[in-house]
Amino acid sequence: xxxxxxxxxxxxxxxxxxxxxxxxxxxxxxxxxxxxxxxxxxxxxxxxxxxxxxxxxxxxxxxxxxxxxxxxxxxxxxxxxxxxxxxxxxxxxxxxxxxxxxxxxxxxxxxxxxxxxxxxxxxxxxxxxxxxxxxxxxxxxxxxxxxxxxxxxxxxxxxxxxxxxxxxxxxxxxxxxxxxxxxxxxxxxxxxxxxxxxxxxxxxxxxxxxxxxxxxxxxxxxxxxxxxxxxxxxxxxxxxxxxxxxxxxxxxxxxxxxxxxxxxxxxxxxxxxxxxxxxxxxxxxxxxxxxxxxxxxxxxxxxxxxxxxxxxxxxxxxxxxxxxxxxxxxxxxxxxxxxxx
Amino acid sequence: xxxxxxxxxxxxxxxxxxxxxxxxxxxxxxxxxxxxxxxxxxxxxxxxxxxxxxxxxxxxxxxxxxxxxxxxxxxxxxxxxxxxxxxxxxxxxxxxxxxxxxxxxxxxxxxxxxxxxxxxxxxxxxxxxxxxxxxxxxxxxxxxxxxxxxxxxxxxxxxxxxxxxxxxxxxxxxxxxxxxxxxxxxxxxxxxxxxxxxxxxxxxxxxxxxxxxxxxxxxxxxxxxxxxxxxxxxxxxxxxxxxxxxxxxxxxxxxxxxxxxxxxxxxxxxxxxxxxxxxxxxxxxxxxxxxxxxxxxxxxxxxxxxxxxxxxxxxxxxxxxxxxxxxxxxxxxxxxxxxxx
DNA sequence: TTTATTTGCGCAATCGTTGTCGGGAACGTT
DNA sequence: AACGTTCCCGACAACGATTGCGCAAATAAA
Numbered sequence: 001x002x003x004x005x006x007x008x009x010x011x012x013x014x015x016x017x018x019x020x021x022x023x024x025x026x027x028x029x030x031x032x033x034x035x036x037x038x039x040x041x042x043x044x045x046x047x048x049x050x051x052x053x054x055x056x057x058x059x060x061x062x063x064x065x066x067x068x069x070x071x072x073x074x075x076x077x078x079x080x081x082x083x084x085x086x087x088x089x090x091x092x093x094x095x096x097x098x099x100x101x102x103x104x105x106x107x108x109x110x111x112x113x114x115x116x117x118x119x120x121x122x123x124x125x126x127x128x129x130x131x132x133x134x135x136x137x138x139x140x141x142x143x144x145x146x147x148x149x150x151x152x153x154x155x156x157x158x159x160x161x162x163x164x165x166x167x168x169x170x171x172x173x174x175x176x177x178x179x180x181x182x183x184x185x186x187x188x189x190x191x192x193x194x195x196x197x198x199x200x201x202x203x204x205x206x207x208x209x210x211x212x213x214x215x216x217x218x219x220x221x222x223x224x225x226x227x228x229x230x231x232x233x234x235x236x237x238x239x240x241x242x243x244x245x246x247x248x249x250x251x252x253x254x255x256x257x258x259x260x261x262x263x264x265x266x267x268x269x270x271x272x273x274x275x276x277x278x279x280x281x282x283x284x285x286x287x288x289x290x291x292x293x294x295x296x297x298x299x300x301x302x303x304x305x306x307x308x309x310x311x312x313x314x315x316x317x318x319x320x321x322x323x324x325x326x327x328x329x330x331x332x333x334x335x336x337x338x339x340x341x
Numbered sequence: 342x343x344x345x346x347x348x349x350x351x352x353x354x355x356x357x358x359x360x361x362x363x364x365x366x367x368x369x370x371x372x373x374x375x376x377x378x379x380x381x382x383x384x385x386x387x388x389x390x391x392x393x394x395x396x397x398x399x400x401x402x403x404x405x406x407x408x409x410x411x412x413x414x415x416x417x418x419x420x421x422x423x424x425x426x427x428x429x430x431x432x433x434x435x436x437x438x439x440x441x442x443x444x445x446x447x448x449x450x451x452x453x454x455x456x457x458x459x460x461x462x463x464x465x466x467x468x469x470x471x472x473x474x475x476x477x478x479x480x481x482x483x484x485x486x487x488x489x490x491x492x493x494x495x496x497x498x499x500x501x502x503x504x505x506x507x508x509x510x511x512x513x514x515x516x517x518x519x520x521x522x523x524x525x526x527x528x529x530x531x532x533x534x535x536x537x538x539x540x541x542x543x544x545x546x547x548x549x550x551x552x553x554x555x556x557x558x559x560x561x562x563x564x565x566x567x568x569x570x571x572x573x574x575x576x577x578x579x580x581x582x583x584x585x586x587x588x589x590x591x592x593x594x595x596x597x598x599x600x601x602x603x604x605x606x607x608x609x610x611x612x613x614x615x616x617x618x619x620x621x622x623x624x625x626x627x628x629x630x631x632x633x634x635x636x637x638x639x640x641x642x643x644x645x646x647x648x649x650x651x652x653x654x655x656x657x658x659x660x661x662x663x664x665x666x667x668x669x670x671x672x673x674x675x676x677x678x679x680x681x682x
Numbered sequence: 683t684t685t686a687t688t689t690g691c692g693c694a695a696t697c698g699t700t701g702t703c704g705g706g707a708a709c710g711t712t
Numbered sequence: 713a714a715c716g717t718t719c720c721c722g723a724c725a726a727c728g729a730t731t732g733c734g735c736a737a738a739t740a741a742a
Binding site: 003052 | 697698701
């Protein structure tokens with residue numbers, strides 16, 4: 001509460017605040033003896049510089065903000081761990097915010113963190129965000145900004161993502177190689193970067209196996225309550241019926257699994273299931289779920305590194321552009337099936 | 342970047358900063374016409390008061406800090422959602438930090454958030470924390486502090502927790518009622534509040550069914566990598582062998598499930614399994630897992646409310662004391678078994 | 683007309699810290 | 713004795729916002 005300030009030290013030692021300040025930072029123009037006195041007293045009184053005052057003065061905070069749609073998601077919490085690891089090493093604090101998949105919350109949160117003078121911002125866009133003008137503004141002002149995972153090509157910032165195309169291609173190819181031909185793709189809103197990339201991988205994999213693309217097998221699923229079940233029902237009703245589900249997120253993968261089990265659709269006998277998700281329990285599910293795993297920690301680390309580069313060398317030499325990190329397919333029970341001869 | 346300040350407005354309108362400040366806060370001693378001018382100009386220039394400057398001046402920030410061991414844990418992320426809901430309603434920002442189950446990180450994080458002038462702190466202690474003097478200090482200075490979930494009775498702050506005793510009692514009772522007699526309890530470090538409460542519930546349930554307590558069936562498990570498997574092995578080797586596992590956290594529940602499956606111990610035929618966890622996938626596991634669910638959102642909400650009370654009426658009338666919220670037992674496949682006649 | 687009162691606004695201090703400037707004392711140099 | 717250096721240190725302003733005080737002009741009351 002009543003923290004010790006430089007002023008207190010100055011008063012106690014009969015010095016000016018400037019001298020104390022300089023002594024504490026070891027300036028050469030202060031008598032070594034005086035320095036010692038000040039240092040010792042400061043130590044004894046447990047003096048800590050007031051970061052608020054510093055932020056005000058220097059217009060920086062040595063803190064970076066992270067805005068994710070939600071933290072209750074393994075991909076994001078792992079990414080945050082990656083971010084923290086790098087940031088703390090480089091002397092930055094990390095402040096975590098959730099947009100709760102809401103565009104308004106995202107805008108407000110961005111403004112807040114900027115006015116609280118974070119030195120830079122790491123963002124994964126909310127699913128409602130299609131207009132990125134709130135970020136465009138920041139970027140135009142030269143504010144350090146890095147997007148990860150859910151990015152936007154309307155922004156000329158560094159973008160760190162998993163190789164969604166490749167991941168989706170491999171997942172689809174795996175389903176095709178095990179004889180599936182009617183592969184449903186349950187995915188997230190169409191304007192999101194990851195949706196498009198994954199959809200492209202899915203389509204190209206189909207094409208390379210000469211399987212026609214069927215619009216009816218692709219469903220875009222919002223983030224409401226209990227929206228997955230009905231979608232799965234719709235898909236099951238398509239003719240010819242799907243023989244595999246490829247889903248694009250934790251939530252969809254779990255929702256789909258729950259829905260299929262409830263409807264007693266046998267996995268993998270009747271349909272295969274594979275999710276694009278970092279669930280840590282994929283192994284323990286019933287059946288254990290095949291997944292495409294994103295390198296979440298690595299993405300977080302890289303994003304943090306890029307951001308700190310941006311912050312520290314304020315040159316325009318901003319290394320924008322997209323960094324793609326390979327995703328990894330892990331096959332488990334939910335898609336294991338002898339390839340047809 | 343170059344944010345508009347009150348000074349800019351003053352200059353542009355040929356007024357003093359005091360007048361602008363007062364006009365913006367609608368002070369009665371400013372000419373309505375002047376007010377209008379200022380308001381409109383501020384609006385047009387998108388003026389936002391600088392929170393850093395305000396924090397410095399008023400020694401408060403309208404922000405509360407939340408420190409949890411880790412966010413990749415459903416209980417904590419739900420609790421955070423509860424906290425955010427209340428805080429935003431009351432005009433506070435929420436800043437989330439992770440201690441990563443490390444005492445040092447916890448101490449550092451507490452210091453940081455305090456020196457960054459959060460108005461109060463919500464903490465769930467790290468598993469390494471047995472010494473709470475870093476918090477005691479704060480509390481003695483009158484700093485608003487509320488503990489939740491993992492608390493300490495060495496601190497005279499409000500404490501919001503699930504009824505761990507009752508939850509553990511019911512879980513154990515359920516196992517007893519389904520004929521289990523050798524119930525292993527795999528739990529977290531012994532100095533933690535929740536460990537003790539749950540252990541007490543477990544013991545009392547045994548006692549009330551006249552089942553002797555066997556020290557050998559209780560194991561305290563650290564937070565390292567791959568520590569659960571060996572513990573499970575040890576427990577399986579005890580004679581007479583356990584016929585049920587009652588675990589005390591997400592991590593232990595999953596670890597235990599994985600270990601038992603790997604060793605091909607039939608659940609629930611050979612052993613029952615029940616976890617004290619808020620896993621959202623308990624339903625989808627193989628087998629689906631019986632759990633004791635903590636009212637995480639509610640705990641977060643209550644904790645936030647208590648904290649804001651503390652902050653706003655700085656009276657000593659601090660409503661310390663413990664609030665216990667009932668936990669709920671959900672029985673699923675992992676413990677379903679006909680009661681023996 | 684003189685004296686109160688109200689109205690509207692500016693000055694300056696404050697929060698904690700740093701940076702710029704400048705100045706006194708002690709010393710060395712001619 | 714007069715001057716230039718060096719060494720230490722203090723005064724002051726600044727960052728953005730709020731606020732107590734005071735002051736001038738306008739209005740009301742005497």
